[in-house]
Amino acid sequence: xxxxxxxxxxxxxxxxxxxxxxxxxxxxxxxxxxxxxxxxxxxxxxxxxxxxxxxxxxxxxxxxxxxxxxxxxxxxxxxxxxxxxxxxxxxxxxxxxxxxxxxxxxxxxxxxxxxxxxxxxxxxxxxxxxxxxxxxxxxxxxxxxxxxxxxxxxxxxxxxxxxxxxxxxxxxxxxxxxxxxxxxxxxxxxxxxxxxxxxxxxxxxxxxxxx
Amino acid sequence: xxxxxxxxxxxxxxxxxxxxxxxxxxxxxxxxxxxxxxxxxxxxxxxxxxxxxxxxxxxxxxxxxxxxxxxxxxxxxxxxxxxxxxxxxxxxxxxxxxxxxxxxxxxxxxxxxxxxxxxxxxxxxxxxxxxxxxxxxxxxxxxxxxxxxxxxxxxxxxxxxxxxxxxxxxxxxxxxxxxxxxxxxxxxxxxxxxxxxxxxxxxxxxxxxxxxxxxxxxxxxxxxxxxxxxxxxxxxxxxxxxxxxxxxxxxx
Numbered sequence: 001x002x003x004x005x006x007x008x009x010x011x012x013x014x015x016x017x018x019x020x021x022x023x024x025x026x027x028x029x030x031x032x033x034x035x036x037x038x039x040x041x042x043x044x045x046x047x048x049x050x051x052x053x054x055x056x057x058x059x060x061x062x063x064x065x066x067x068x069x070x071x072x073x074x075x076x077x078x079x080x081x082x083x084x085x086x087x088x089x090x091x092x093x094x095x096x097x098x099x100x101x102x103x104x105x106x107x108x109x110x111x112x113x114x115x116x117x118x119x120x121x122x123x124x125x126x127x128x129x130x131x132x133x134x135x136x137x138x139x140x141x142x143x144x145x146x147x148x149x150x151x152x153x154x155x156x157x158x159x160x161x162x163x164x165x166x167x168x169x170x171x172x173x174x175x176x177x178x179x180x181x182x183x184x185x186x187x188x189x190x191x192x193x194x195x196x197x198x199x200x201x202x203x204x205x206x207x208x209x210x211x
Numbered sequence: 212x213x214x215x216x217x218x219x220x221x222x223x224x225x226x227x228x229x230x231x232x233x234x235x236x237x238x239x240x241x242x243x244x245x246x247x248x249x250x251x252x253x254x255x256x257x258x259x260x261x262x263x264x265x266x267x268x269x270x271x272x273x274x275x276x277x278x279x280x281x282x283x284x285x286x287x288x289x290x291x292x293x294x295x296x297x298x299x300x301x302x303x304x305x306x307x308x309x310x311x312x313x314x315x316x317x318x319x320x321x322x323x324x325x326x327x328x329x330x331x332x333x334x335x336x337x338x339x340x341x342x343x344x345x346x347x348x349x350x351x352x353x354x355x356x357x358x359x360x361x362x363x364x365x366x367x368x369x370x371x372x373x374x375x376x377x378x379x380x381x382x383x384x385x386x387x388x389x390x391x392x393x394x395x396x397x398x399x400x401x402x403x404x405x406x407x408x409x410x411x412x413x414x415x416x417x418x419x420x421x422x423x424x425x426x427x428x429x430x431x432x433x434x435x436x437x438x439x440x441x442x443x444x445x446x447x448x449x450x451x452x453x454x455x456x457x458x459x460x461x462x463x
Contacts, residue, residue, distance in 0.1 A: 013304055013309050013335070015281060015305065016281065016307065016309060023285070050331070050332050050335065051330075051332030051334075052329075052332060055330075112407065113407075116213070121403075121407065123432055124407055125334055125378055125379075125408070125409070127334070127432070128213050128214055128215075128216050128256065128409070128432065128433070129213070129256055129462040130212070130214065131212065151286070151287060152213075153334040154334065155334075171212060172213060191287075193285070194285065194309060195285070196285050197285075
């Protein structure tokens with residue numbers, strides 16, 4: 001039984017996730033797996049994802065991982081990253097697809113032709129280091145400064161229906177939700193595995209988390 | 212607010228970092244893993260590795276190098292050079308790259324950009340454009356490490372690449388590469404104004420004011436530099452502090 005299972009459905013830069021976990025948890029057993037049984041047996045689960053959400057949903061289902069993901073999201077420390085956050089919601093306008101529906105709300109695209117605070121064209125994808133403004137306390141933020149910068153790369157963002165799950169916002173150009181949490185579940189739009197010290201701190205907090 | 216990025220670029224040849232002037236006259240600059248680790252801890256926002264030999268016998272060396280770098284570096288890594296098919300994109304991502312840069316093959320086979328973005332997402336597909344000025348306000352796309360003219364207009368080409376799914380443009384002025392006289396700001400501005408995806412300005416950074424100019428005047432989202440960091444003229448921290456003083460949002 002692995003300490004940490006990183007769910008592999010062929011749609012993420014899993015090697016980066018794995019390397020970062022090895023760095024913060026050198027003695028833990030960490031597996032990349034597309035086997036629902038292994039996900040079910042793991043102590044904690046990371047649900048990453050990159051690319052387009054319709055492809056991610058399809059690849060996940062083709063590997064028979066849906067019920068394992070649903071189960072892990074209810075029962076053990078669970079961290080969603082990027083599309084792994086978006087897929088938890090009910091619906092995305094990206095390909096007009098239905099998500100897992102674990103969390104209520106929508107996934108929508110940044111509007112085109114917006115301007116930033118300085119009057120420059122707002123680029124899509126939102127790519128680079130942006131500030132994460134926390135609005136709630138959570139053990140996963142321990143040791144991370146308010147408004148610390150994490151690495152983002154995405155064109156869609158989540159709009160949760162339940163304000164109580166919102167953990168943090170980021171401005172682009174107006175605030176969007178970049179982190180949510182509920183019970184044993186935590187999910188972020190940014191990439192902690194690519195966010196140097198602050199990202200490694202968050203992953204370490206996840207590895208130590210006892211919800 | 213989103214920070215502007217500083218990206219050290221490591222040209223690699225047979226497992227070593229090298230640096231040239233106007234794409235020739237290569238100097239050895241050191242071991243890729245050591246250099247990458249140094250930049251990671253000094254505050255680089257991303258790293259780009261360009262395999263400038265890109266011949267098939269060097270691919271194995273490149274993959275092993277990326278794997279080693281990825282073990283020690285916790286910021287985004289872009290790798291380019293010799294990417295010819297979707298399988299190359301997959302192999303580089305599997306080795307530990309976060310983004311893959313496509314240059315010559317995008318010109319020879321534009322569908323590759325669409326296929327790679329369709330399979331792995333736009334966020335990991337960078338299209339690199341080597342641009343040479345032909346007349347005032349006009350630049351032509353060159354391929355094969357700057358050796359072959361294509362007849363393509365740089366601005367139109369950047370727009371086409373965005374349409375096919377590129378997530379970012381890495382724009383290098385061949386006229387300025389290694390010159391240390393500053394980015395081609397007109398070129399940078401012309402492409403920035405034509406596309407909605409982020410743009411990395413490259414070619415010509417010789418001092419810290421050049422980095423500021425690339426962002427403020429050129430409108431770039433990120434600036435790439437090699438020589439000024441490899442040979443110790445400036446540190447990443449100095450560069451960022453200078454940019455912050457000029458009112459640019461950076462990650463310090």
